[in-house]
Amino acid sequence: MWIYEKKLQYPVRVSKCDPRMAKFLIEQYGGADGELAAALRYLNQRYSIPDKVIGLLTDIGTEEFAHLEMIATMVYKLTKDATVEQLEEAGLGAHYANHDRALFYNNAAGVPWTAAYIQAKGDPIADLYEDIAAEEKARATYQWLIDMTDDPDLKDGLKFLREREIVHSLRFREAVELLKEEQERKKFF
Amino acid sequence: MHSQTRVYYPYVSPFDPCPPMRVKTYVVPPNLFIQFQPPGLPQFSAPEALRHGVLWPALYSPYEGRDRKGRERK
Numbered sequence: 001m002w003i004y005e006k007k008l009q010y011p012v013r014v015s016k017c018d019p020r021m022a023k024f025l026i027e028q029y030g031g032a033d034g035e036l037a038a039a040l041r042y043l044n045q046r047y048s049i050p051d052k053v054i055g056l057l058t059d060i061g062t063e064e065f066a067h068l069e070m071i072a073t074m075v076y077k078l079t080k081d082a083t084v085e086q087l088e089e090a091g092l093g094a095h096y097a098n099h100d101r102a103l104f105y106n107n108a109a110g111v112p113w114t115a116a117y118i119q120a121k122g123d124p125i126a127d128l129y130e131d132i133a134a135e136e137k138a139r140a141t142y143q144w145l146i147d148m149t150d151d152p153d154l155k156d157g158l159k160f161l162r163e164r165e166i167v168h169s170l171r172f173r174e175a176v177e178l179l180k181e182e183q184e185r186k187k188f189f
Numbered sequence: 190m191h192s193q194t195r196v197y198y199p200y201v202s203p204f205d206p207c208p209p210m211r212v213k214t215y216v217v218p219p220n221l222f223i224q225f226q227p228p229g230l231p232q233f234s235a236p237e238a239l240r241h242g243v244l245w246p247a248l249y250s251p252y253e254g255r256d257r258k259g260r261e262r263k
């Protein structure tokens with residue numbers, strides 16, 4: 001179970017009315033390397049991974065949901081007061097037709113999220129390498145998103161999220177190192 | 190050479206419906222232990238290399254599969 005704190009992991013501020021940016025940010029909401037995919041990937045893999053690294057997957061998977069909330073807040077702020085005309089100009093006409101201003105789990109091109117984005121191979125090394133790759137892809141996505149905005153407040157939140165991907169990648173690589181260690185074979189009678 | 194198999198002992202609950210599998214294994218292939226292959230590693234003979242799928246014994250990873258009861262085959 002989880003305990004919910006009614007605040008964001010890091011404050012989200014958006015200072016420029018820019019619904020166009022919402023369309024791009026949604027990539028980290030419902031895209032292949034986005035926060036939903038990350039959270040669901042880690043929290044699911046932890047059942048069939050050696051006990052040593054279950055806690056790490058729980059912690060990082062939980063943090064990814066905190067990131068998901070931050071992205072949701074950014075997208076919400078960028079779209080909640082946009083007129084239909086502005087949404088259309090921002091390339092969100094199709095989104096409006098389907099969802100009004102509701103958020104939805106799709107990528108920047110409007111493709112809905114699918115479980116096919118994530119994997120659980122059962123092999124702990126394969127799973128952790130997938131996780132490392134996912135973190136690097138998310139870091140890259142944040143870089144391209146930072147490139148696309150000149151809003152210093154939005155950039156600040158995105159830089160925080162990018163840095164977390166770097167930390168997570170290292171933690172997953174440390175997990176691989178733990179799994180490489182030779183363990184004494186215990187005897188059961 | 191060290192073993193390419195690691196074992197762990199998953200948590201077993203007193204309320205698990207199936208008889209517990211107390212020992213689980215996974216493979217740590219040799220590529221995990223080589224950061225960048227050094228030059229001049231010992232080599233298999235050409236026919237041996239073909240059979241193993243690799244020229245260098247240091248990179249060879251045998252896998253015989255698990256039997257249907259989940260045990261490793263030797």
Ligand SMILES: [Fe+2]
Nearest residue numbers: 038164165168
């Ligand atoms: Fe992450």
